[in-house]
Amino acid sequence: MATQSVTKTIRLSPEEGAALEQMSREEHLPETTLLKKLVLEGLARRRLEWACAAYARGEVDIGGAARYANISIYEMIDELKQRDIEMVSPEQFLNGLEDLADLFDMPKLREVADELRTSSTQ
Amino acid sequence: MMLRKASLDASFWINAYQGGLTPFLPDYFQLFVCSTVEREILHPLTVKGLPVAAALQFRNWCDKEIIVRQDPIQAVDWYHTGENAATALAIENDYVLLIDDQNPYHFARSRGLKVVNSADFVVFLYSAGQLAYATAESTIGGLGLGKHLGRTALAALGALAQRKGER
Numbered sequence: 001m002a003t004q005s006v007t008k009t010i011r012l013s014p015e016e017g018a019a020l021e022q023m024s025r026e027e028h029l030p031e032t033t034l035l036k037k038l039v040l041e042g043l044a045r046r047r048l049e050w051a052c053a054a055y056a057r058g059e060v061d062i063g064g065a066a067r068y069a070n071i072s073i074y075e076m077i078d079e080l081k082q083r084d085i086e087m088v089s090p091e092q093f094l095n096g097l098e099d100l101a102d103l104f105d106m107p108k109l110r111e112v113a114d115e116l117r118t119s120s121t122q
Numbered sequence: 123m124m125l126r127k128a129s130l131d132a133s134f135w136i137n138a139y140q141g142g143l144t145p146f147l148p149d150y151f152q153l154f155v156c157s158t159v160e161r162e163i164l165h166p167l168t169v170k171g172l173p174v175a176a177a178l179q180f181r182n183w184c185d186k187e188i189i190v191r192q193d194p195i196q197a198v199d200w201y202h203t204g205e206n207a208a209t210a211l212a213i214e215n216d217y218v219l220l221i222d223d224q225n226p227y228h229f230a231r232s233r234g235l236k237v238v239n240s241a242d243f244v245v246f247l248y249s250a251g252q253l254a255y256a257t258a259e260s261t262i263g264g265l266g267l268g269k270h271l272g273r274t275a276l277a278a279l280g281a282l283a284q285r286k287g288e289r
Contacts, residue, residue: 100246
């Protein structure tokens with residue numbers, strides 16, 4: 001089956017056109033190829049930024065963010081870490097400690113979770 | 123110690139592997155994974171042909187049935203398919219949910235699930251005497267948890283160390 005393509009036209013100022021021409025020479029790429037490359041890179045970057053921001057706002061989970069950005073969950077986790085976007089909140093962490101205390105009968109873990117919860121609210 | 127049955131999410135596995143925590147998991151949990159999560163973890167191998175170590179170990183453990191494949195009867199419809207299936211599996215079977223993803227977390231907790239993340243597991247391993255203080259501390263640092271969570275996890279570690287008389 002033949003691959004379909006669409007044509008998009010953009011207008012550039014003379015300075016922008018000259019800059020594109022110069023980059024085309026430097027990268028040894030035809031201008032149209034370079035333009036396509038730049039557009040695709042820009043789209044990928046914008047989608048990744050949107051995915052990270054949406055995750056930070058609580059709108060998507062990691063899998064959904066990765067799918068939107070068209071990257072793997074491994075890569076998405078790395079991106080979130082690089083941006084210091086937390087995947088677990090301190091409150092969820094303390095809840096998890098309490099769950100582990102219950103599951104494995106470790107009262108000290110519960111004590112610590114209670115202590116930290118109390119100190120964080122003071 | 124009695125093994126607890128747990129549904130594994132990709133986020134937990136990836137972080138736990140990065141922190142060197144996976145060898146401890148079978149000491150405490152009988153691990154179950156649904157097919158959508160399995161696909162997410164194996165993605166680098168199956169789609170990109172990249173021999174990512176976390177994916178290789180996961181596949182190896184599935185082959186040896188250290189991780190058991192099990193799908194939920196009915197997936198919940200809250201978030202992305204992987205997290206939905208992992209959560210649904212935990213709900214249907216009353217499993218613990220192992221997940222490092224804060225957005226589906228509230229839904230899982232609201233259904234009464236016990237939910238554990240990789241930072242919890244580090245502190246737990248220190249409490250259980252499986253990790254030395256310095257190792258637990260460096261593991262928390264290496265997990266890349268973010269400022270707030272990292273600080274809280276280190277505080278938990280410090281409070282436990284005081285109770286153990288190690289600090």
